[in-house]
Amino acid sequence: MGTSLMARNIFNQPRKDEEESAGPSPAPIKSSKLPGSVGGLRESLREITANSIRDIDPDRIDMDGLRDRLILEDSSIEDLAESIRKHGQQVPIMVRPSDQPDRYRIIYGRRRLAAIRKFGGTVKAIVRTLDDDASLIAQGQENNLRLDPSFIEKSLFIREMQEAGYKPSVIQDALGLTRQGVSNHRVVLEQLPDELIRLIGPAHGIGRRQWGDLAALSEKVPLVDIAREILAGLPDTTPSSDKFQTIYVACTSEARGTTNQSARSQTTVVKDKSDRPVGTLSVDGKSIAIKITRKDNPGFCQWLEERAATTLQELFEQWQNERGSGN
Template sequence: MARNIFNQPPRNETESGAPSPTPPKAAKLPGSVGGLRDSLREITANSIRDIEPDQIDMDGLRDRLVLEDSSIDELAESIRKHGQQVPIMVRPSAQPDRYRIIYGRRRLAAIRKVGGTVKAIVRTLDDDASLIAQGQENNLRLDPSFIEKSLFIKEMQESGYKPGVIQDALGLTRQGVSNHRVVIEQLPDGLVQLIGPAHGIGRRQWGDLAALSVKVDLVDIAKEALAALPDDTPSSEKFQAVYSACSSKARSDKKPPNRGLTSVINDENGSSLGTLTIDEKAIALKVTKKDNPEFGQWLEEHAEATLLQLFVQWRNERGSGS
């Protein structure tokens, strides 16, 4: 599911399929010359550069369900008025004069709307370090929703990242990662795309919705429920509408308990002899002694023998008919 949402290339590859570059090892120079060169390299690696947006590839794992939304327009307007206040981070690509995004996808999208260059920190990081930097920076600036983190975790695991890297990227414990993964694995494909990030909706609520998947078709009900909402309905309200519709459907589909079929047995004169109740679990014959005291007494004395006689008769008829 996460791959369909993020639609990103596998780790260790650029959009063109080339592997991530390995930082070249610098030749060591003696004395103060070597130290000066190392210092200059460190300053350059952490300096802020002005880069053309079309030189930056939007690859890697994404941790947002929605990138092109109204918030991008608002951010673009802010940058138009006040300039870019916070740089993005990129790393060199295998192709000359090209870079791969580490974090700052929303800022890059906004600047592409505004026009001009983007301020970026260029760092030579491997895939693990890039992922950790991306996760930690985004958690600090705009905390992803529970379901976005869940999808991000699933994507990282399927891409082969180690548990420790995933935990560091999102600042979660091992149990925290497990809690997210358990929920996302229960949700059917396509449901999260319909609802969206749903900020403010936590693990318990998503877990309750996931539990309904064994009772009703969540995706079909979600499509019907969301079709009745305005297009600009906030994602969290979409979740509530879907959960309410799925819960109602699950309750209505629940079969009422079978209380059994009861019939009155009358004699030839129409007087009641008793009642016969049949359900899925038992057959019950009830004779009220108050209405038929003598018959009730006789039946009490002969009930066991009569039942055995009926059983023998059934067995004989079963045997003769086989």
């Protein structure tokens, strides 16, 4: 299983939509042709079978193997399910025969399989007979054309592969990384508590340097305790990358001694009379920030944008007047 199986880095420039073209599939293992027309016919039938797409009941497919995502059930799965329901499954998944009769094991396409299971029906699948190493590399190659795994997801995937006993060369082929690249991911992961990663999530867009900076604070501050306190004040819909940034700022401030336990950065969710979130108010030792999400409140965002500067000036003048009268 050499590097020739890996044409490029699987985590560069991902394609995120179900309707996009499928990635390269591993070629079926060729056997020596039998002499004469019988051998040619058997070879042709073997090639047709290897490349055919079958409709399979999702209940016959086992979700085994190594996970390369922190989150499999999220809003993107709902969007994917709706897209497939409207337009059909444009890109097949890949499975391999199970040891149990009439069952299969997933190689790649876990998100598509999860989406189709939401509304029922069969799933289009390519069936290939691959060993564990070839399956792992196929999974890595195909991910190049799907939702890009984040740095921390790749790090967890590396750890799973190593603990499962895969050879370094297979891991490098699956991820398109050098030995040093694999080591860089693993070193950062070893410094981070698993619970902290679970609390933050995949954090797309947060790279090795940022995760490394957070990991370096593990010896100075209680990362998990701070993360729990910060996340308790954030909406459940807060993007994972925003969770990371908020936690990192709080941990950095704690490590520098710029805030004490009671003055640590706090985020409050402001709600309307119907108990629906309007926005968030974040306060720390350096600033006060008001955040309104356009997706949740597009009309209010537009209204506030048109009046923000004037409103801030009025508040400042009110403060000056009250301060003057108080003196």
